[in-house]
Amino acid sequence: xxxxxxxxxxxxxxxxxxxxxxxxxxxxxxxxxxxxxxxxxxxxxxxxxxxxxxxxxxxxxxxxxxxxxxxxxxxxxxxxxxxxxxxxxxxxxxxxxxxxxxxxxxxxxxxxxxxxxxxxxxxxxxxxxxxxxxxxxxxxxxxxxxxxxxxxxxxxxxxxxxxxxxxxxxxxxxxxxxxxxxxxxxxxxxxxxxxxxxxxxxxxxxxxxxxxxxxxxxx
Amino acid sequence: xxxxxxxxxxxxxxxxxxxxxxxxxxxxxxxxxxxxxxxxxxxxxxxxxxxxxxxxxxxxxxxxxxxxxxxxxxxxxxxxxxxxxxxxxxxxxxxxxxxxxxxxxxxxxxxxxxxxxxxxxxxxxxxxxxxxxxxxxxxxxxxxxxxxxxxxxxxxxxxxxxxxxxxxxxxxxxxxxxxxxxxxxxxxxxxxxxxxxxxxxxxxxxxxxxxxxxxxxxx
Amino acid sequence: xxxxxxxxxxxxxxxxxxxxxxxxxxxxxxxxxxxxxxxxxxxxxxxxxxxxxxxxxxxxxxxxxxxxxxxxxxxxxxxxxxxxxxxxxxxxxxxxxxxxxxxxxxxxxxxxxxxxxxxxxxxxxxxxxxxxxxxxxxxxxxxxxxxxxxxxxxxxxxxxxxxxxxxxxxxxxxxxxxxxxxxxxxxxxxxxxxxxxxxxxxxxxxxxxxxxxxxxxxx
Amino acid sequence: xxxxxxxxxxxxxxxxxxxxxxxxxxxxxxxxxxxxxxxxxxxxxxxxxxxxxxxxxxxxxxxxxxxxxxxxxxxxxxxxxxxxxxxxxxxxxxxxxxxxxxxxxxxxxxxxxxxxxxxxxxxxxxxxxxxxxxxxxxxxxxxxxxxxxxxxxxxxxxxxxxxxxxxxxxxxxxxxxxxxxxxxxxxxxxxxxxxxxxxxxxxxxxxxxxxxxxxxxxx
DNA sequence: TATGAATGAGGCTTCATTCAT
DNA sequence: AATGAATGAAGCCTCATTCAT
Numbered sequence: 001x002x003x004x005x006x007x008x009x010x011x012x013x014x015x016x017x018x019x020x021x022x023x024x025x026x027x028x029x030x031x032x033x034x035x036x037x038x039x040x041x042x043x044x045x046x047x048x049x050x051x052x053x054x055x056x057x058x059x060x061x062x063x064x065x066x067x068x069x070x071x072x073x074x075x076x077x078x079x080x081x082x083x084x085x086x087x088x089x090x091x092x093x094x095x096x097x098x099x100x101x102x103x104x105x106x107x108x109x110x111x112x113x114x115x116x117x118x119x120x121x122x123x124x125x126x127x128x129x130x131x132x133x134x135x136x137x138x139x140x141x142x143x144x145x146x147x148x149x150x151x152x153x154x155x156x157x158x159x160x161x162x163x164x165x166x167x168x169x170x171x172x173x174x175x176x177x178x179x180x181x182x183x184x185x186x187x188x189x190x191x192x193x194x195x196x197x198x199x200x201x202x203x204x205x206x207x208x209x210x211x212x213x214x215x216x217x218x219x
Numbered sequence: 220x221x222x223x224x225x226x227x228x229x230x231x232x233x234x235x236x237x238x239x240x241x242x243x244x245x246x247x248x249x250x251x252x253x254x255x256x257x258x259x260x261x262x263x264x265x266x267x268x269x270x271x272x273x274x275x276x277x278x279x280x281x282x283x284x285x286x287x288x289x290x291x292x293x294x295x296x297x298x299x300x301x302x303x304x305x306x307x308x309x310x311x312x313x314x315x316x317x318x319x320x321x322x323x324x325x326x327x328x329x330x331x332x333x334x335x336x337x338x339x340x341x342x343x344x345x346x347x348x349x350x351x352x353x354x355x356x357x358x359x360x361x362x363x364x365x366x367x368x369x370x371x372x373x374x375x376x377x378x379x380x381x382x383x384x385x386x387x388x389x390x391x392x393x394x395x396x397x398x399x400x401x402x403x404x405x406x407x408x409x410x411x412x413x414x415x416x417x418x419x420x421x422x423x424x425x426x427x428x429x430x431x432x433x434x435x436x437x438x
Numbered sequence: 439x440x441x442x443x444x445x446x447x448x449x450x451x452x453x454x455x456x457x458x459x460x461x462x463x464x465x466x467x468x469x470x471x472x473x474x475x476x477x478x479x480x481x482x483x484x485x486x487x488x489x490x491x492x493x494x495x496x497x498x499x500x501x502x503x504x505x506x507x508x509x510x511x512x513x514x515x516x517x518x519x520x521x522x523x524x525x526x527x528x529x530x531x532x533x534x535x536x537x538x539x540x541x542x543x544x545x546x547x548x549x550x551x552x553x554x555x556x557x558x559x560x561x562x563x564x565x566x567x568x569x570x571x572x573x574x575x576x577x578x579x580x581x582x583x584x585x586x587x588x589x590x591x592x593x594x595x596x597x598x599x600x601x602x603x604x605x606x607x608x609x610x611x612x613x614x615x616x617x618x619x620x621x622x623x624x625x626x627x628x629x630x631x632x633x634x635x636x637x638x639x640x641x642x643x644x645x646x647x648x649x650x651x652x653x654x655x656x657x
Numbered sequence: 658x659x660x661x662x663x664x665x666x667x668x669x670x671x672x673x674x675x676x677x678x679x680x681x682x683x684x685x686x687x688x689x690x691x692x693x694x695x696x697x698x699x700x701x702x703x704x705x706x707x708x709x710x711x712x713x714x715x716x717x718x719x720x721x722x723x724x725x726x727x728x729x730x731x732x733x734x735x736x737x738x739x740x741x742x743x744x745x746x747x748x749x750x751x752x753x754x755x756x757x758x759x760x761x762x763x764x765x766x767x768x769x770x771x772x773x774x775x776x777x778x779x780x781x782x783x784x785x786x787x788x789x790x791x792x793x794x795x796x797x798x799x800x801x802x803x804x805x806x807x808x809x810x811x812x813x814x815x816x817x818x819x820x821x822x823x824x825x826x827x828x829x830x831x832x833x834x835x836x837x838x839x840x841x842x843x844x845x846x847x848x849x850x851x852x853x854x855x856x857x858x859x860x861x862x863x864x865x866x867x868x869x870x871x872x873x874x875x876x
Numbered sequence: 877t878a879t880g881a882a883t884g885a886g887g888c889t890t891c892a893t894t895c896a897t
Numbered sequence: 898a899a900t901g902a903a904t905g906a907a908g909c910c911t912c913a914t915t916c917a918t
Contacts, residue, residue: 011918012881031336033252036908047883052910114333116396117250127396151415158408161398162389169384177335177346179380189377196370197416231898256892266900268895277892450877469774471690475913485879487916496913552771554834555688565834589853596846599836600827607822615773615784617818627815634808635854668897669902693887704904709889 016054018044020068023061024108032062032111062115066122069108070129076101077132087149087200092191094140095167098133099187102171110176130164137164141198151199163194235273237263239287242280243327251281251330281334285341288327289348295320296351306368306419311410313359314386317352318406321390329395352387353379360417370418382413454492456482461499462506462546470500470549500553504560507546508567514539515570525587525638530629532578533605536571537625540609548614571606572598579636589637601632673711675701677725680718681765689719689768719772723779726765727786733758734789744806744857749848751797752824755790756844759828767833787821794821798855808856820851 008016022043026035037058041048055061077097083090102109109129116123137160144150167190173179174186194200227235241262245254256277260267274280296316302309321328328348335342356379363369386409392398393405413419446454460481464473475496479486493499515535521528540547547567554561575598582588605628611617612624632638665673679700683692694715698705712718734754740747759766773780794817801807824847830836831843851857 009880015881033337037910038908046881049884049910049912050882052912053881057909110332110336113329114336117329117333118253123396130392130396154411155404155408158400158404159412161392162385162409162412165388165392166381166385169388170381173349173380173384177342177349181377185374185377189374190381192373193378193381193416196418197412199415228898234898255890267893268900268902269898271893272898447877453877472775474911486914487879487881488877490914491877548770548774551767552774555767555771556690561834568830568834592849593842593846596838596842597850599830600823600847600850603826603830604819604823607826608819611787611818611822615780615787619815623812623815627812628819630811631816631819631854634856635850637853666897666901672902694889695887703902706889706891706905707903709891710902714888 012054015044015046015050019046019051019054019061020064024065024068027062027065027111028107031107032115059115059119062111063121063125066108066112066115066125069105069112070125073101073105073129074132076104077136087144088191088195090140091195091200092187094136095190095194096183096187098164098167099171099183099190102168103175106171106175110172130168133164133168134160136160144198144200149201154198159198163197166190166193231273234263234265234269238265238270238273238280239283243284243287246281246284246330247326250326251334278334278338281330282340282344285327285331285334285344288324288331289344292320292324292348293351295323296355306363307410307414309359310413310419311406313355314409314413315402315406317383317386318390318402318409321387322394325390325394329391349380349383349387352383355379356383363417363419368420373417378417382416385409385412450492453482453484453488457484457489457492457499458502458506462503465500465503465549466545469545470553497553497557500549501559501563504546504550504553504563507543507550508563511539511543511567512570514542515574525582526629526633528578529632529638530625532574533628533632534621534625536602536605537609537621537628540606541613544609544613548610568602568606571602574598575602582636582638587639592636597636601635604628604631669711672701672703672707676703676708676711676718677721681722681725684719684722684768685764688764689772716772716776719768720778720782723765723769723772723782726762726769727782730758730762730786731789733761734793744801745848745852747797748851748857749844751793752847752851753840753844755821755824756828756840756847759825760832763828763832767829787825790821790825791817793817801855801857806858811855816855820854823847823850 019040023035023040026040026043030039035058037051038048040058040061041051051061055064083093112122112126112129116126134157138156141150141154141156141159145152145154145156170186170190174181238259241259242254245259245262249258254277256270257267259277259280260270270280274283302312328345331341331345331348335345353376357375360369360373360375360378364371364373364375389405389409393400457478460478461473464478464481468477473496475489476486478496478499479489489499493502521531547564550560550564550567554564572595576594579588579592579594579597583590583592583594608624608628612619676697680692680697683697683700687696692715694708695705697715697718698708708718712721740750769779769783769786773783791814795813798807798811798813798816802809802811802813827843827847831838
């Protein structure tokens with residue numbers, strides 16, 4: 001009988017959390033395939049049988065880990081109330097968050113991508129995750145279009161998917177495949193590409209961030 | 220002792236080719252993990268033992284399959300001499316090819332991505348593959364910059380990585396994750412985003428394709 | 439320390455009884471192997487740990503359940519004071535009781551048979567159980583022989599084992615293996631076979647039951 | 658891929674047969690539950706993985722063993738052309754064969770009984786097995802009835818089930834549960850009970866077999 | 877008494893790879 | 898070259914039982 005957190009005593013909750021944490025670490029360090037249930041148990045300092053008190057299988061543990069990660073990424077994707085007024089700066093802030101959110105969990109997201117290959121449930125999780133970013137991007141674009149600050153001939157959703165994908169994919173190439181770049185330059189470039197792609201007109205104060213401030217300032 | 224094609228009799232070459240072909244099909248249909256050596260042999264109509272006459276291991280078979288796929292993608296990425304003169308049209312043609320090349324091998328590329336996780340050799344293969352597209356993109360951009368048709372403040376390589384990634388990633392989202400879109404619209408959007416992102420000035424005849432022809436025609 | 443009923447508080451007695459009852463149901467429904475201690479606890483509405491307050495092991499629980507069942511079967515096997523005078527009718531009544539007793543507990547008896555395979559203790563229990571019926575049968579036969587109502591050349595014990603086995607086995611075939619028959623016809627046939635086998639002479643009033651009344655009435 | 662005998666090379670057939678034989682021995686000696694796949698492999702002198710080349714699982718091995726046993730019992734149940742003319746002697750011969758067939762495989766039949774509890778497939782096998790004996794018995798009785806040698810008021814099938822069950826069950830009590838008896842006496846009693854139960858009239862020469870020849874000869 | 881978390885022995889099965897023929 | 902039998906490392910999972918609270 002597998003137990004969710006609600007039913008558990010404090011001790012049980014601790015054990016479950018330890019397994020979850022151990023699982024996350026193990027997956028991140030070793031990759032899904034290489035992780036044996038016993039590895040996780042050893043990390044968590046519990047016996048082997050205990051694992052199955054809390055989780056059905058390695059896959060089910062991964063499901064929870066992935067769920068947690070996705071939750072964190074949701075949270076991290078919020079620009080928040082402190083967002084700047086300037087549209088360009090907003091785009092930049094969003095891109096930075098996007099990049100960081102993806103970067104922070106790069107390995108697990110890749111595992112999720114792979115898991116999605118086999119198990120639809122993970123495919124759905126991945127879709128949900130992307131959808132959050134896509135929605136946010138599409139919303140932002142639509143607003144800019146309404147304000148006359150962005151090209152109206154772009155389909156908001158398709159555009160958000162494409163430009164969001166650009167950021168996401170760059171995170172992958174950068175962090176997983178070892179393409180050399182520094183964050184500032186990356187964010188700057190991504191933002192400029194993004195802004196120009198949608199025809200973002202700097203309505204008021206042109207406050208471009210990043211390192212090419214001057215150059216663009218001249219334009 | 221594993222034998223490559225050169226050393227083989229006609230019969231041997233046939234068997235080897237059959238295994239390779241069978242492997243490719245099997246990997247594409249079932250995914251790396253799910254494929255058993257026996258599956259491949261069965262498809263190729265060959266006994267288990269025979270497999271090891273031609274390949275060291277399942278992984279080595281995958282290596283060859285992946286190599287072949289990458290080769291095909293290289294070939295497919297050539298815009299060719301029939302490329303249009305108009306820069307925008309060239310970008311469009313390149314994007315179409317890019318998308319198709321990735322689409323045609325989506326599953327195997329994903330497998331390669333996963334394999335890269337474990338085995339550096341596949342990581343390198345993947346890098347090589349991307350590099351071809353990145354180089355091509357960077358070259359193109361540099362040329363446009365020199366001709367004064369694209370913004371000079373963009374780093375060609377970084378830009379190519381990012382915009383190329385946009386295309387590649389869209390292929391993935393589209394084909395593997397089931398985002399609905401039709402090719403024409405996708406290519407059109409990708410091209411517009413790409414063109415605007417690099418500030419592509421239509422030097423001569425603006426010949427934008429896609430669904431918003433008129434609007435842009437007015438400009 | 440395992441506790442028997444005598445030592446227990448009222449609450450303890452209730453818990454123990456609940457486990458016993460739950461165990462019996464579980465065994466009957468699922469079979470020995472398929473029953474997990476947890477199943478029994480769940481049925482009894484008790485936590486896992488509690489089980490071992492009252493029973494040494496799953497096997498020991500089964501032992502008690504089996505004991506209870508055997509006790510019931512003993513009780514059920516009594517023809518009682520209301521038994522008819524007519525020997526044939528007595529045989530018939532005994533057969534009906536025998537069949538019903540076995541039928542009522544068919545599944546548990548089978549489990550007992552299986553348990554006997556591994557554990558002698560259950561073998562002995564089974565022997566005791568059978569012995570009751572065998573003795574009763576042998577006694578009855580001996581009395582009939584003495585009264586000149588049954589063949590004297592039959593060994594009473596062997597005969598009782600064989601004819602008793604016929605009844606018992608028929609119960610098994612009928613109830614466990616799905617041979618179609620109705621109780622009345624079964625009892626009638628069993629009784630006729632039994633009676634003729636021992637050469638039962640209807641001393642006084644021939645009062646054969648069942649469906650062939652007339653035919654035999656003619657004799 | 659599991660292989661049946663037809664497809665195999667001589668070596669494969671030998672290995673398969675060895676596993677089958679080893680399985681049968683193991684089951685007989687240790688009982689189904691106690692047998693581990695590895696035990697069987699050790700007996701057969703093959704590795705552990707080899708087992709799964711030939712059988713799906715322990716259960717499937719048991720299925721084949723049981724099938725073989727049932728086949729042997731079918732064969733053993735034939736009275737054969739050497740059967741005596743005298744009906745009583747025929748019954749006696751049949752009972753002896755019946756008893757021996759059951760006795761020879763008592764342990765495995767018990768395992769089959771138990772397996773039938775869980776798996777219908779074994780239930781069906783058991784039914785088939787019994788059906789052979791039931792049919793034979795019913796046929797025999799019907800013939801005797803037609804010849805006027807046995808009571809016409811008995812349902813042949815029901816009677817065969819009951820009297821056959823008597824023999825079968827006695828074999829069980831005798832061999833598995835340790836009831837003391839010698840074969841000759843057992844066969845003699847079974848036959849007498851059977852014969853009388855069906856009202857077998859010795860048409861021609863009364864040639865009762867067994868040890869009580871003289872006593873009965875006097876009657 | 878009752879709880880329920882923790883334990884770990886015990887078995888099953890898969891499949892890449894080797895090897896004798 | 899081809900065959901296919903044999904191998905065994907490697908992991909997964911269940912569940913009766915113990916134990917601290």
